[in-house]
Amino acid sequence: MVLGKVRALAVCFDTLNENNLPVFSGGELVSGRVLVDVTGDVRVRSLDVTARGVAKVRWTESRNAGANTAYTQNYTEEVEYLHHRDCLIGEDRDEDGVDEGVTLLHAGLHEFAFSFHLPQMALATSFEGKHGSVRYWVKAELQRPWMLPVKVKKEFIVFEHIDINTPLLLQAPQAGSKEKTLCCWFCASGPISLSAKIARKGYTPGDSIQIFAEVENCSSRVVVPKAALYQTQTFFAKGKGKEIQQLVSNLRGESLAQGKSQSWEGKLLKIPPVSPSILDCPIIRVEYALVVYVDIPGGLNLSLSLPLVIGTIPLHAAASRTSSISSHGSASSWGGVPERPEAPPSYSELAFSEAHRRHCLRGGDECHEHEAAPLLAYISEFRYLPPPLYAEVDPYPDPAEACSVLEARTLDTCPSR
Structure with a gap:
């Protein structure tokens, strides 16, 4: 064979x-x-x-x-x-x-x-x-x-999935501010100030980062505001680490002369296709950071580093609206202090009257018409109802209990024979 x-x-x-x-x-x-x-x-x-x-x-x-x-x-x-x-x-x-x-x-x-x-x-x-x-x-x-x-x-x-819709990544605005004074021997110029803020911490490849920033140049030099996205790879072996940093994407603002300022109202920096963050491996870590900085010729740059997490599960529609609302906040709150929340509605503004509330509690016909409605709509209707009025006597007693109480009071008031 x-x-x-x-x-x-x-x-x-x-x-x-x-x-x-x-x-x-x-x-x-x-x-x-x-x-x-x-x-x-x-x-x-x-x-x-x-x-x-x-x-x-x-x-x-x-x-x-x-x-x-x-x-x-x-x-x-x-x-x-x-x-x-x-x-x-x-x-x-x-x-x-x-x-x-x-x-x-x-x-x-x-x-x-x-x-x-x-x-x-x-x-x-x-x-x-x-x-x-x-x-x-x-x-x-x-x-x-x-x-x-x-x-x-x-x-x-x-892929170890990272969901950026979690509150830890979605509802975590990153912000900071710094100031630097340039000096040469005994001559000192005015300060250069930088403030920057982004709406959230988690993004996916293809997203665009909305950058809110303010730069004020009181120095005697012409400076340029810039932003860059960096990937940092860290390797660990035998108790020692090795770090590699790579530029992923960047953008440039307009040059600022002495006494000028510049504001970025949601300037976009797009994230190219990159590897997601690796945070749980004991020997390899992949991390990202958005660096907003002021390029100072002849001096050290003034920079702010805002950490990011690149995930694999993109932003949902509802979460996108939440993030968009938070990003439209005042650009002056750079320290990460949350905006003042909207005041809750007062009871006087509610459309439900006390008589209507009592009627619903008694089980009126109008209330039974809502039983076939969706559960969410039913909950929304009664979400902001005012609390019941305080009284020591139940205004809606049970008929049997009311009769027994009335008989007891009658016996107590009748003269003894």
Whole structure:
């Protein structure tokens, strides 16, 4: 018998997103097929599928220890998030029994299904950085007697979802203010002041950040207000950290001469497609910050850093209206102090009279007409009703109780016989 050859070995996923990419989240089912294309009869000892997810950090530092000596220090760290293995053909066995339990694959294309669930724990989002990465993959390995194994690896993407609609990210305006005085020896010019504010902390790629800012230049130099979005990657290994900062997006205002000021009333800075924030991985962190600053030629810039979180679940319509209302607040409240809330309605402004309230409490016909209305409308109708009038005597007693009380009072007032 002439043995055939393995023409191709491939891994395919059953579920793809709109961009034909395998994307999953914690707890979801990952399923797919291993394709084996053989030209003739092939003896197969085993076909294994291994799924792994690993966060890995690595960098090297070189140091001089003297005139002619130097040494290199390697920093490595690894965290495993996923390890799953399935045997699609054959079983685990010792190397001695190579001829036991061999499966014969005839010429043609063969498919073998696999599936597994991602852990319910918080997984790190797939990421590729300069000194580290978070990767998830499925590897298929075909073992044949007396021959080298055939291997193939296919990566998939994992997103640890961050919902920016949570109150912690949505209802958290970021604001600050700073002032700086330029001086040279005994000559001091006027101060440069900067105030900046954004409506919330959470955004998603494609959103635009509305920036409210005020810059006043009382110095003798021409300054330029600017804003920039930065991504900071931090890697940890062997108790040491390595930090990389990258510019994501920026914008520029108009130049300010001495005595001039400038206001940004919702100036937009769009967020390009970037990786979401990674906050829970012990060895890799990806963080974002909006830096609003004043570019001072010949001096250190005056800057404000406002931390952001880039999420994966975009803003809902209702939450968008809430954020929009909060962003229209006064641009002068830079210290993050909330605006004065609107006064609640007074009881005199309510449309319900006391007589109508009593009628509803007695169970009038008009009230029963509302029983078929939606629950939300029913609640809204009685939300702002005034409290009942205080009285020691119940104005609406039960008829039976009223009769018993009247008889008791009659016996007490009647003269004794």
